[in-house]
Amino acid sequence: xxxxVIIKNAVxxxxxxxxxxxxxxxxxxxxxxxxxxxxxCGKTTLLRMIAGFNSIEGGEFYFGxxxxxxxxxxxxxxxxxxxxYAIFPHLTVEENVAYGLKARxxxxxxxxxxxxxxxxxxxxxxxxGRKPSELSGGQQQRVALARAFxxxxxxxxxxxxxxxxDAKLRVQMRSIIKKLQRRLGITTIYVTHDQxxxxxxxxxxxxxxxxxxxxxxxxxxxxxxxxxxxxAGFIGVSNFLKCDVVSCAGETAKVSIRGELDIDVPVRSAYxxxxxxxxxxxxxxxxxxxxxxxxxxxTFLGDFIEYEVELDDGQLLIINEYTKDTxxxxxxxxxxxxxxxxxxISLYNEAGEVLSK
Amino acid sequence: MTERPRRKIKLDFWFFVKAFxxxxxxxxxxxxxxxxxxxxxxxxxxxxxTLYNFQRFFTKKYYYRTLIRSLVICSLTTLxxxxxxxxxxxxxxxxxxxxxxxxxxxxxxxxxxxxFIGAYxxxxxxxxxxxxxxxxxxxxxxAPTIYGRNGIVFVFVLHLFPYVYLYTSGAMNSIDSSLEExxxxxxxxxxxxxxxxxxxxxxxxxxAGCIMVFMTCLADFGTxxxxxxxxxxxxxxxxxxxxxxxxxxxxxxxxxxxxIVACSMILLAxxxxxxxxxxxxxxxLRPPQETKLHGVRRFAASxxxxxxxxxxxxxxxxxxxxxxxxxxxxxxxxxINLNNYRAIxxxxxxxxxxxxxxxxxxxxxxxxxxILISYVLVRKKGKAASVIDTLIMFPYVxxxxxxxxxxxxxxxxxxxxxxxxxxxxxxxxxxxxxxxTVRSGSAFxxxxxxSVEEASxxxxxxxxKTFFTMTARxxxxxxxxxxxxxxxxxxxxxxxxxxxxxxxxxxIAVAIYxxxxxxxxxxxxxLATILSVTTVISMLIVFRATKGKVKIV
Numbered sequence: 047x048x049x050x051v052i053i054k055n056a057v058x059x060x061x062x063x064x065x066x067x068x069x070x071x072x073x074x075x076x077x078x079x080x081x082x083x084x085x086x087c088g089k090t091t092l093l094r095m096i097a098g099f100n101s102i103e104g105g106e107f108y109f110g111x112x113x114x115x116x117x118x119x120x121x122x123x124x125x126x127x128x129x130x131y132a133i134f135p136h137l138t139v140e141e142n143v144a145y146g147l148k149a150r151x152x153x154x155x156x157x158x159x160x161x162x163x164x165x166x167x168x169x170x171x172x173x174x175g176r177k178p179s180e181l182s183g184g185q186q187q188r189v190a191l192a193r194a195f196x197x198x199x200x201x202x203x204x205x206x207x208x209x210x211x212d213a214k215l216r217v218q219m220r221s222i223i224k225k226l227q228r229r230l231g232i233t234t235i236y237v238t239h240d241q242x243x244x245x246x247x248x249x250x251x252x253x254x255x256x257x258x259x260x261x262x263x264x265x266x267x268x269x270x271x272x273x274x275x276x277x278a279g280f281i282g283v284s285n286f287l288k289c290d291v292v293s294c295a296g297e298t299a300k301v302s303i304r305g306e307l308d309i310d311v312p313v314r315s316a317y318x319x320x321x322x323x324x325x326x327x328x329x330x331x332x333x334x335x336x337x338x339x340x341x342x343x344x345t346f347l348g349d350f351i352e353y354e355v356e357l358d359d360g361q362l363l364i365i366n367e368y369t370k371d372t373x374x375x376x377x378x379x380x381x382x383x384x385x386x387x388x389x390x391i392s393l394y395n396e397a398g399e400v401l402s403k
Numbered sequence: 404m405t406e407r408p409r410r411k412i413k414l415d416f417w418f419f420v421k422a423f424x425x426x427x428x429x430x431x432x433x434x435x436x437x438x439x440x441x442x443x444x445x446x447x448x449x450x451x452x453t454l455y456n457f458q459r460f461f462t463k464k465y466y467y468r469t470l471i472r473s474l475v476i477c478s479l480t481t482l483x484x485x486x487x488x489x490x491x492x493x494x495x496x497x498x499x500x501x502x503x504x505x506x507x508x509x510x511x512x513x514x515x516x517x518x519f520i521g522a523y524x525x526x527x528x529x530x531x532x533x534x535x536x537x538x539x540x541x542x543x544x545x546a547p548t549i550y551g552r553n554g555i556v557f558v559f560v561l562h563l564f565p566y567v568y569l570y571t572s573g574a575m576n577s578i579d580s581s582l583e584e585x586x587x588x589x590x591x592x593x594x595x596x597x598x599x600x601x602x603x604x605x606x607x608x609x610x611a612g613c614i615m616v617f618m619t620c621l622a623d624f625g626t627x628x629x630x631x632x633x634x635x636x637x638x639x640x641x642x643x644x645x646x647x648x649x650x651x652x653x654x655x656x657x658x659x660x661x662x663i664v665a666c667s668m669i670l671l672a673x674x675x676x677x678x679x680x681x682x683x684x685x686x687x688l689r690p691p692q693e694t695k696l697h698g699v700r701r702f703a704a705s706x707x708x709x710x711x712x713x714x715x716x717x718x719x720x721x722x723x724x725x726x727x728x729x730x731x732x733x734x735x736x737x738x739i740n741l742n743n744y745r746a747i748x749x750x751x752x753x754x755x756x757x758x759x760x761x762x763x764x765x766x767x768x769x770x771x772x773x774i775l776i777s778y779v780l781v782r783k784k785g786k787a788a789s790v791i792d793t794l795i796m797f798p799y800v801x802x803x804x805x806x807x808x809x810x811x812x813x814x815x816x817x818x819x820x821x822x823x824x825x826x827x828x829x830x831x832x833x834x835x836x837x838x839x840t841v842r843s844g845s846a847f848x849x850x851x852x853x854s855v856e857e858a859s860x861x862x863x864x865x866x867x868k869t870f871f872t873m874t875a876r877x878x879x880x881x882x883x884x885x886x887x888x889x890x891x892x893x894x895x896x897x898x899x900x901x902x903x904x905x906x907x908x909x910x911i912a913v914a915i916y917x918x919x920x921x922x923x924x925x926x927x928x929x930l931a932t933i934l935s936v937t938t939v940i941s942m943l944i945v946f947r948a949t950k951g952k953v954k955i956v
Binding site: 097098099119120121122123124125126128129130132133134135136145149150193197 | 852854855857858859860861862863864865866869873876877
C-alpha cells in the first residue's frame with residue numbers, strides 16, 4: 047500500500063528555461079515530506095511530475111521499487127489534493143468521494159462504506175448529499191481531502207492545499223491534515239511557499255530555490271542549522287554579517303567581525319578568508335562590549351520586544367529581546383553594543399557553503 | 404542528466420482530431436478560396452494569367468460604383484447604428500426604463516431574426532403597393548420610398564443596431580461604479596465624467612460593435628437585393644455576375660469575391676488592432692447603479708427606446724399578420740385564413756423539410772466539432788491549434804455568397820463533385836456557423852480549471868474517458884448556447900444557400916426570396932413566420948437555459 051518515493055536526478059526544461067536541475071530526493075514510507083520554496087522554485091513542477099501531469103525530461107522516479115517514469119497519470123495510484131480543490135462541480139459530495147473508487151471498480155457496498163468512513167474522518171458526513179456550490183471553502187477542502195485518501199493511494203500529493211483559506215481556518219485544517227496523515231500512515235508530499243506552515247506540519251522539508259534543492263532536513267534542523275545563506279534567509283528572519291576567518295585551529299575558527307568583535311566558532315572543516323555569518327534575532331543580544339550601534343526603532347510585541355539597530359556603517363540588525371529576560375526597554379537613539387552566542391550562529395564561506403557545526 | 408528531451412509526435416486521439424479538422428478546413432475553406440483566387444486572374448477574353456478582371460473592375464463605372472455604394476451604405480449604417488445603439492445602451496444601463504429586461508430580449512430577437520425579413524416587411528409597409536404608401540397616397544400626399552440607398556440603410560440600421568447595443572451595454576455594465584465616483588470625488592461634473600471616463604473606457608467595445616455592423620452590412624445579400632432596385636451593391640453584383648441568366652461570368656464573379664474578402668480582411672485587421680491594443684480589463688466589484696427617474700423625465704427617456712424597439716420588431720409583427728391574409732393576384736384581400744399555410748405545405752413542404760433537416764444535421768456536426776475543436780484550442784495549444792484557430796474564424800470574413808461561389812467552383816468538377824447535393828448545403832452551414840459554437844465552447848473552457856480534469860485522471864480514470872464523461876459533459880451547457888445561435892443562423896441562412904441550392908435542396912429562406920420576387924406576399928409571409936417562430940422559440944430556450952446570460956457577441 048504505502049510506499050517510499052525515490053527521485054534520482056530529476057530534470058525539467060521549458061524551452062531554454064531549466065525549471066528543475068538534477069533534483070534527488072528520498073522520501074521515506076509514511077513520511078510527511080514538504081517541498082518548500084518561493085514561487086517559481088520548481089516545487090509544483092516536481093509535484094506534477096510525480097503525479098504524471100508534467101513530462102519527465104530526465105531522471106528516474108520510483109514508487110518503492112517500481113520505476114514510474116512511463117506510467118500514465120491515471121495508473122500511478124496517487125491521491126492528490128489540488129490548490130483550488132478541483133471538486134467536480136456537477137457531482138454531490140458523496141459522488142465526488144466515490145469517483146476514484148468507481149474508477150477502481152470497487153464493489154458498490156464497499157464504496158458506500160469507505161465513502162462514509164472517509165467523510166466521517168474529515169467530519170463532513172452530514173453534508174454528503176450537497177452539491178459543491180453549497181459548500182464553504184473549508185468544507186470543499188475536506189471533500190478534496192477525503193476524495194484523495196479514500197482510494198488508499200500509495201502516495202498522497204498536496205499542492206498548496208491551504209492557500210485559499212483564511213488564516214484561522216488554515217491553522218485548523220493544518221492540524222486536521224497532520225493528524226489524518228499520522229493516522230492513515232500514507233506517504234505524503236506537500237507543497238507550500240509558507241515556511242511557518244511547512245515547519246508546523248512536516249516530518250522533513252526540502253527547501254528549494256531556482257530548480258535546486260537547497261537543504262533537506264527536519265524542521266528543527268532547517269531552522270537551527272541552515273546550510274546556506276538562502277535557507278537562512280528564507281526560513282525565519284536572519285541577520286547577515288560579513289566577517290573574516292582569521293585562522294583555523296582544529297575544529298575552531300577565529301572569526302573577526304568588522305574588526306569590532308572576535309569570536310570562536312566551532313567548524314566542520316578548515317577555512318580561512320572572507321566569510322559570512324547569519325544569526326537569528328533571538329541569538330543577538332545587548333552587551334557591555336561588541337559591535338557599536340544605535341537603536342533606530344523598537345516594537346513591543348508582548349512576549350518579546352523587536353529592536354531595529356543601525357551599526358556604524360549603516361547596516362541594520364533585527365534583535366529580539368524576550369520580555370521575561372529584561373525589565374527595561376532601550377530608548378530610540380540610545381547607543382548600544384551588540385554581541386551574540388558564537389555556538390548558535392551559522393558561518394558560510396565565500397561560496398555559500400556552511401562551515402559551522 | 405544528458406538525456407535528450409523526447410519530442411516524438413503522440414499518435415493519440417487528439418492527433419487524429421487535429422489532423423481531421425485541418426484536412427476538413429483545407430478542403431472546405433482553403434481550397435474553395437484558392438480556386439476563387441485562381442479564377443479571378445483568368446478570363447475568357449484574354450489568354451493566360453491576367454489582371455484583366457481587376458483592371459475592368461477599377462475602370463468600369465458599372466463595377467467600381469458597386470464598391471463605392473457598398474462602402475457608402477456600410478458607413479451610413481454604421482454611423483446611425485452606432486448613435487442609436489450607444490444611446491439605447493446608455494439609457495438602458497443607467498436609468499430605470501420600465502420593462503427593461505423584456506426590451507433587452509426584444510432587441511436580441513430583432514438581431515436574430517432572418518435579415519431579409521426586415522426588407523420584405525418594409526416593402527409590405529412602404530413599398531410601391533405598401534400598406535402605409537397606399538394610406539398616404541389616398542390622402543393625396545407623396546409617401547417616402549423604401550427602395551434605393553436610404554431604404555437599405557434604414558432597414559440595416561434597425562436590424563443591426565443591436566450589435567452596438569449589446570457590445571456597449573456589456574462594457575457599461577462592467578465599469579465599476581467607483582470609477583465614476585472617483586472622478587466625481589475629484590471634482591468632475593456629470594457631462595465631463597461621461598466624456599473623460601465612461602466613454603473612453605467603453606470606446607473599444609463600441610468600435611467592436613461598429614465593426615460587426617460594418618462587416619455584416621458588407622456581406623449581406625438579401626436586403627440590398629430586395630430593396631436596391633437600380634442601386635446595386637457588391638454582393639448583389641457578385642450574384643448577378645454568377646447567376647444571371649443572360650451572361651454568367653465566373654471569372655468576374657471571382658474577382659469581385661476577392662475584392663469583398665479583401666475589404667473584410669482589412670476590417671478584421673483594424674478590429675484586432677483596436678480590440679487587442681485598447682481593451683481594459685476591469686475588476687467589477689460594484690456594478691453601476693441605475694438612476695431612478697420620475698414622471699416626465701422617465702417618460703422622455705423611455706419613449707425613444709420604445710420607438711426604436713417597436714420599429715425593429717415591426718417587421719416580425721407585419722410578417723405574422725400578413726401570413727394570415729389571403730390575397731388575390733392583384734393584391735386584393737380575400738379573407739383572413741390559413742390558406743397561405745396550406746399553400747406552402749402543399750407546394751413548398753420540401754423546402755421546410757430541407758431547412759430543418761439540413762440545419763439539424765449541421766448542428767449535430769457543429770456541436771461535436773465545436774466541443775472537440777474548443778478543447779484543442781484551449782487545452783492542446785501548439786502549432787496545429789493556432790492554425791486551426793485562424794482558419795476556423797476565416798468564414799467570419801467571407802460573405803456567404805462568396806463561400807457559396809467558392810464551394811461551387813471547387814466542387815463542380817472531379818475529383819469531388821458535390822454541387823447540387825444536400826451535402827454541400829450542410830457543409831456550407833457547418834463551415835460558416837461553427838465559429839459561434841467554438842467561441843462559446845472555448846470561452847467556457849477557459850473558465851474551467853484544468854485541475855478538475857487532472858483530479859479525475861489522478862483518481863484513476865484515463866484521460867480519454869475523463870474527456871468524454873467529465874469534460875465534454877461539463878462543456879455541454881457552454882457549447883449549447885453557441886450551438887443555438889449556430890442553429891438559428893442556419894435556418895435563416897440565405898446568402899450561401901441561394902448560390903448552392905438546387906431544385907431538390909432548396910430551403911425556406913430561398914423560397915421566401917423567390918416568393919417575394921414573384922410578388923407572392925402571403926406565402927412568403929407564412930414561410931417567414933415559420934422561421935420567426937422557430938427563432939423565437941430557440942432563443943427563449945437559450946434564455947431559459949442560460950438564465951438570460953446568453954452571449955450573442
